[in-house]
Amino acid sequence: MVELLFCKLLLNCDISVKAEIGQGLTIYHPYGIFVNSGAKIGSDFTCRAYVTIGNKGTDDERDGCPTIGDGVNVGVGAKIIGPITVGSNCSIGANAVVTHSFADGNVLVGIPAKAI
Template identity: 40%
Template structure:
């Protein structure tokens, strides 16, 4: 998955070295991948330590218990929060100040969102609850999403409403 993430950022080997010293967003994704791997292999305490480092260094908190497929892209990592047990497909794109988490409601044992492939979540958006976000969805900036969204939809507003469908 790390190679898919690296390809998504289009980083060369020189870009990786430069990013190591400049705090490139790819390294926030790398911290998440390491913490997630440690969690899945039942290594205690270390996932939380790596997650805490991600918070301190990049200003984003992605729970190691969440499951995000390859191609994760973060823009401007500050303020990003992804709660525990969130599930997301390939090529998830998240902008700054996005929250993906629970609204304390439960449906069939699910409390966190399940997000499909090729989803983009704009700045300041909030995606909460036991909902399903379809594939190829665009969530507009500052939207509040607490209902299921079908495939190929573009949503915006508080609460989010479908404003059109992608071709």
């Protein structure tokens, strides 16, 4: 419980204990990160500061959250929002806004995110 309080107050980092996150989570610079309770994240997930993974603001916070595959690497400030699927081994660029599903192995950049 002390760890959660430390994360929320000192680092402004809110990763729900109800979110499903696989083994091998790596967080570089854990500031301003938000992970909704309905998020499903695979193993070997890498995340950086100011990343948001959540729904589109529906009443049920577990409704409409992203599902993220294994081996995904997320850059600083990226947003992954809505009932979408990001395939395994994708890389999401800094400040990208991902609002649509993408297959395995894509590099996603831009607002809205596009595969390059």
